[in-house]
Amino acid sequence: MAESVMNNNPKAWTVDYQSKPNWGYVQGLVCKALLREWEETGNPKYFNYVKNTYADVLIDSTGNILGYKKKDFKLDDINSGKILFALYKKTRDMRYKKAIETLRDQLREQPRIPQGGFWHKKIYTNQMWLDGLYMEAPFYAQYIATFGNPSNFDDVTNQFLLVEKHLKDPKTGLYYHGWDESKSVFWADPKTGLSKSFWGRGIGWLYMATIDVLDFLPKNHKDHNKLVNLFKNLTDAIIHYQQKDSGVWYQVMNMPGRKGNYLESSCSTMFTYGMIKGIETGILDSSYIKPAMKAYNGILATFVKTDKNGNLEITSGCSGAGLGPAGNTRRDGTFKYYISEPVRSNDGKAIGPFIMESLLIESNPVLRTMVK
Numbered sequence: 001m002a003e004s005v006m007n008n009n010p011k012a013w014t015v016d017y018q019s020k021p022n023w024g025y026v027q028g029l030v031c032k033a034l035l036r037e038w039e040e041t042g043n044p045k046y047f048n049y050v051k052n053t054y055a056d057v058l059i060d061s062t063g064n065i066l067g068y069k070k071k072d073f074k075l076d077d078i079n080s081g082k083i084l085f086a087l088y089k090k091t092r093d094m095r096y097k098k099a100i101e102t103l104r105d106q107l108r109e110q111p112r113i114p115q116g117g118f119w120h121k122k123i124y125t126n127q128m129w130l131d132g133l134y135m136e137a138p139f140y141a142q143y144i145a146t147f148g149n150p151s152n153f154d155d156v157t158n159q160f161l162l163v164e165k166h167l168k169d170p171k172t173g174l175y176y177h178g179w180d181e182s183k184s185v186f187w188a189d190p191k192t193g194l195s196k197s198f199w200g201r202g203i204g205w206l207y208m209a210t211i212d213v214l215d216f217l218p219k220n221h222k223d224h225n226k227l228v229n230l231f232k233n234l235t236d237a238i239i240h241y242q243q244k245d246s247g248v249w250y251q252v253m254n255m256p257g258r259k260g261n262y263l264e265s266s267c268s269t270m271f272t273y274g275m276i277k278g279i280e281t282g283i284l285d286s287s288y289i290k291p292a293m294k295a296y297n298g299i300l301a302t303f304v305k306t307d308k309n310g311n312l313e314i315t316s317g318c319s320g321a322g323l324g325p326a327g328n329t330r331r332d333g334t335f336k337y338y339i340s341e342p343v344r345s346n347d348g349k350a351i352g353p354f355i356m357e358s359l360l361i362e363s364n365p366v367l368r369t370m371v372k
Helices: 001-007 025-041 044-058 073-092 094-109 131-145 151-167 200-213 226-240 265-280 286-302 337-342 348-362
Strands: 125-127 178-180 302-304 312-314
Touching: 001 044, 001 131, 001 200, 001 312, 001 348, 025 044, 025 348, 044 312, 073 094, 073 131, 094 131, 125 131, 131 151, 131 200, 151 178, 151 200, 151 226, 200 226, 200 265, 200 348, 226 265, 226 286, 265 286, 265 348, 286 302, 286 348, 312 337, 312 348
Parallel strands: none
Antiparallel strands: 125 178, 302 312
């Protein structure tokens, strides 16, 4: 799959169908996966692809990020910063360190709800979205572990605890896509401030964020076990909605039989990545191997194809979904909305987790024998 990404996109900045270089969260996700490929194989072509055709295109000679505007306060902009730690460690090029610091400064100034949760973007006043935790929290935690003050881990874990408190549905164990603390935006329930649906990829972002942050959060931190429990409980909820026949998941998770709903690749790869990594890190016990490998084999059978050029293709990815902003009332968080967004092949939001989970399986002799 990594080879196919490079064949289809000789320049990494194009992996999200961009016509010009863009500091985007999807490019960051795919490049993070290719850096993992480099770390596992030792082949420098993956490192050079990320460095030469993404990072060095978007970061100028003084360390400024092309097109980046801190004043927009988009948590999405933080995600590509994750690749800079490996680039800086390998090269000691201060341009990467400056870009890391630029993104860390954004989090220092990011607007927050009164309880301390980050707004998803400046235009999304008082709103926390599941997506935002994946975009910022693993970067924030890695920054603290690498350069920063350990007391800031409290800020990282607070983001998760607020989401668990306000966005989790106690009946299903699933999480709503967004929450408006002010309860005033058009898509929010006027009593709870919650959006209306359980969007698969939104929950996938939260799931990956939790397991990735646990890479950096000290085990003796006061909230470590709370995040472990959040992850375990969400794992059980995700497995409950795993489709028995295919082993994968629907775009709107809790409505498998509803007309228009479809099996969606990005949430399926995200859930599988989280489960496999949970098993590898010992957070999940061996009883989770069966549903995890059912999911992985389901991805191979349902979504992964070989195209006419001999490259691997991953199908059925939701191209994008969001809530609002005010004025864009089509993005209202309903079932009808989520199934209306375009579906495409080779979406980076499915590719990145697929590569990373495949690497984890490849390194585990037991899991490797279970690939069909």
